Every structure is written in C-alpha cells, then in structure tokens.
Amino acid sequence: MGVPFEALLPYGIMLGMFAFSAVSVGKLKEMQNGGKKTRRGMDAWDRVMLERDRRLTGFARGQTDKAEAPPGFELNNPWRMEQRYI
Template sequence: MGVPFEALLPYGIVLVMFGVSGVGLSKLRHMQNGGKRPRYAIDQWDRVMMDRDRRLTGYLRGQTDRVAAPAGFEVNNPWRVEERYF
C-alpha cells in the first residue's frame, strides 16, 4: 500500500527549512569573520592578538602589513581603567 505524497510534504518542508537555516547561519558566521574560516580553541594569546588586530584595523580578524601604526593608536589602550570618585 502506497503512502500519499501529501503526507510527506510537511517532512520535506521541515527538512528544507533546516537546510536553509543551516546554510544561512554558516554564511553569516563566514561574513562576520571577514571571509575567513572560523577559529576554534582560541587561547588567551589569540584573544590578545585578535583584540590588537581589531584595534589596528577595525575588524576582529583583520590584519595589516603596514610598518607604522595608524594615527591615534598610541592612545588606543586595551586596558580598562576604573572610574575615579573624587
């Protein structure tokens, strides 16, 4: 006895929507990384270097080959300082 194809339509729709959302999230993550592959097992050194790259280029995964830092980088301190109460 055959199964009517109308009974399989909801399963097909759900499968297609899972595929579309997976591809969309993958593309979004790819765009957020500046077109680079995602990084895994990021340790403290990698976080420091990624923060430095973000301060230099404006992008978390951006890198530059310029020898001199851009103007304003000398006052761009990554340390968070407490607010003073006077």
Template sequence: MGIPFEALIPYGVMLGMFAVSGAALSKIRHMQNGDKRPRYSVDAWDKQMMDRDRRLTGFLRGQTDSVKAPPGFELSNPWRVEPTFT
C-alpha cells in the same frame, strides 16, 4: 500498498527550511568573521592578538602588513593604568 506522498510533503518542507536556515546562519557567521572560517579553541593569547588586530584594522580578524601603526593607535591601549598616588 504505497505510502501517500502527500503525507511526506510537510516533512520535506521542514527539512528544506532547516537546510536553508542552517546555510544562512553559516553564511552570516562567515561574513561577520571577515570572510574567514570561524576559529575554535581560542585561548587568552589569541584573544589578545585578535583585539590588537581589531584596534589596528577595525576588524576582529583583520591583519595588516603596514610597518607604521595608523594614527590614533597610540591612544587605544587596552590596558588600564592605576592613578599614581602622590
């Protein structure tokens, strides 16, 4: 006595949709990350360097080999300075 394959079609469709949505989310995450693999266990130093790279290149994971900073980089300091008391 065999199993009617018509009963297994919905499970195949659901499994296929899970596979397609997982692949699509993985690709979107890859594209949002500058076409690089995702980073795990990012500590404070890595976050600081990634923010610096974002300010230099406009991308979180972008890097540049240019010796000179782009115009306007001197004004994009992320540190906030206290106002001086007089």
C-alpha cells in the same frame, strides 16, 4: 502498502527549512568575519590577538602589513586601569 507522498511533504518542508537556516547562519557568520571561516576553540592569546587586530585595522579578523601603527594607536591602550582607593 505505499506511503502517499502528501504525508512526506511536511517532512520535506521541515528538512528544507533546516537546511536553509543552517546555510544562512553559516553565511552570516562568514560575512561577519570578512569572508573567513569562523574561529573555534580560541584561547586567551587568540582573543588578545583578535583585539589587537581590531584596534589596528578596525576589523577583528583584519590584518595589515604596515610596519608602523596608525596615528593614535599608542593612546588606544587595551589595558584597563583599576580605580585607586584614596
């Protein structure tokens, strides 16, 4: 005995919604990374380099070929100073 196709419609709708949401989230992450694939398995060095690129270009995944840093970059220090106890 066959299964009526009306019984499979909810499963098709759910599968379609899962596929739509997966594609949407992937595209949103790609747009946030400037059209590049998302980074996976980043270590501390990668995070430092992403922060440096963000400070240089204003975008975390942006890169520049300029040999000189923009004006004001020397004052844009990423290191946090500790509060001294006096």
